[in-house]
Amino acid sequence: MLNVDNELIAELxxxxxxxxxxxxxxxxxCAYARGFVEYLAQQNIEVTDVTEAQVAQYLQHAIAMFxxxxxxxxxxxxxxxxxxxxxxxxxxxxxQWPSAPKATCAADTLRFAICDGYETWLREERGLAAxxxxxxxxEGRNFLVWQFDRHGPDSLMTMTVSDIDRYMDTRSPHQTRRSVKDVAERLRSMLRYLHRTGRxxxxxxxxxIAPLLYAYEGVPSILTPDxxxxxxxxxxxxxTPVGLRDHAILQLLATYGLRSGEICNLRIEDIDWRAESIRIRHTKTQACSFLPLMAPVGEAVLAYLQAGRPVTDAREIFVRTRAPYRKLGLLASMVRQRLAAAGVTPSGKNGSHIFRHARAVEMLRAAVPRKVIGDLLGHRSTESTAPYLKLATEDLRAIALEVPGREMPS
Incomplete structure (x- = not known):
């Protein structure tokens, strides 16, 4: 076993x-991995059989030894x-780590079987994005755990509306109306699947029951041009390398109003430097747009590629600054940090979408047709662009006419 462990550390x-x-x-x-392997040997545990609980137990042991x-x-x-x-x-x-959970009871076995089939149905029949x-x-796993813990694995066939209401009550506290509505929609999907499969x-x-949301009821926060x-x-x-990367991302956000995922998925081959164009894969519609490569964006991306991007085989343009050098996940944290560094405090949310809203309003105020704005933002229809119209209410107020008063009889 010692030779096998040494080979594993060498391979690591x-x-x-x-x-x-x-x-x-x-x-x-490698030093910490070797210490863990030695601990496993003392406990007669194979590396291939380790669980998350055993890792947590070892960390407590390591803290005590420290x-x-x-x-x-x-x-x-x-x-x-x-x-x-x-x-x-x-x-x-x-x-794979964490390893796939193993069934320890009948409820686990049933839950895993339902979730495996549900995931296949969502991917292959409904064709949903990851x-x-x-x-x-x-949501599906959470609901099944909740239901089985309360009534056991044989309770699905006798499940009632009261069970559904009680589950929604547990998910509703401290949630916004929008979030509760999202929970309800996800729960409906699982319930439809359970009925479809005869469970x-x-x-x-x-x-x-979900809250009623009115069209365009909330006004997103935006940034002013300044x-x-x-x-x-x-x-x-x-x-710095981080600064070059973040500046290039912010240029993309401000110039094109892209979604976070569209920037994270942007690849080296998506920029045609000779033709001065950039290809955007829209995450919601799965369609592609070819946009002109604006000078500030091109200069910022080029500066990052030349002096900020680490050497890596990853094809995505924007990657982590620390190994392993894989593509970025979300941009919200970076945007918040850069807003704070610039002394900018939005009135509402402060994620990457506020640049998208700001770009839409800027085009609306420039009298750009809604269809053109929708094409740039990657919307399927002009109805998707309609919510941005409410962000330009100041312009509407500026041109509003006074309501003529009623002349009172003398």
């Missing part, structure tokens, strides 16, 4: 090197370093 070192981790990080990860050696407790976030090394080892040994499937699957006697989905300029100026002064 090779994998981390290929992923371009720094030599210091590689050394730390205290014995150094006479003090480690820093609050110290455990994240050995955990990263251990997780890298387990991904190598098990192929993000939508993830959200629906989370419930009647279709309970019509009985899920605020957009301030954010771009502040980010442009940061010449």
């Amino acid at each position: 070192r090779i994998v981390l090197t290929k992923q371009r981790y720094s030599p210091v990080v590689i050394g730390n990860y 205290g014995q050696r150094h006479g003090r407790t480690p820093a609050r976030d110290w455990h994240s370093i050995p955990r990263s090394g251990i997780h890298a080892l387990l991904r190598l040994a098990q192929g 993000a939508s499937i993830d959200a629906l699957m989370w 419930v006697a009647i279709d309970l989905s019509p009985h899920v 605020q957009v300029a301030a954010v771009l100026q502040a980010s442009g002064e940061d010449k």
Whole structure:
């Protein structure tokens, strides 16, 4: 077993090197992985059989050992370093980490079977995007766990509207009306599937009560042109690799009003430097748009590619600044940090979408036709662009006519 473990650590070192981790990080990860392997050997546990609970148990053991050696407790976030090394080892040994949960009772077996079929149905029959499937699957799993914990795995066929109401009551506190409506829609999807597959006697989905939302009832927060300029100026002064990357992303947000996912999925081959065009894959419609590559955007992206982007095989343009160098996930945190650095405080939400709203309003005020605005934003129809019209209410007020007063008889 010792030789096998040594080979596994050596293989981990090779994998981390290929992923371009720094030599210091590689050394730390391998050292912590070796300590974990030695602990497993003392407990007679195979690396391939390790569970999340056993990793948590080992980390507590490692903290205790740290205290014995150094006479003090480690820093609050110290455990994240050995955990990263251990997780890298387990991904190598098990192929997937965290590993897929294993059924420990009849309820687990039934829940896994339902969720496997539900995921296949969402992907192959409904053709939903991965993000939508993830959200629906989370709600479906949560509902089944809740139902089985209360009434057991045989309770689906006798499930009632009261059960549905009680579940919604548990999900509603501290949620906005929009969020509660989203929960209801996801729950309806699972209930329709359960009825479709004969696991419930009647279709309970019509009985899920959700708040009524009125069309265009909420006004999204936006940035003024001066605020957009301030954010771009502040980010442009940061010449670090992170600053070059963030400035290029902010230029894309401000110029084209792209969605977060459209920027994260932007690939090297999507920019045609000779033709000065950029291809955008719209995440919601799965359609592609070819837009002119504006000079500020091209200059910012080129500066990042030349001096900020780490060497990596990833084809996505924007990647993490630390190994493993894979594409970015979400942009919300970066946008909040850059807004704060520029001294800009939006009145409402402060995610990447506020640049999208600002771009739409700017075009509306420039009398750009709604169809053109919708094409740039990747909307399927002009109705999708309609909510942005309410953001230009100041313009409407400026041209509003006074209502003539009624002449009173003398």
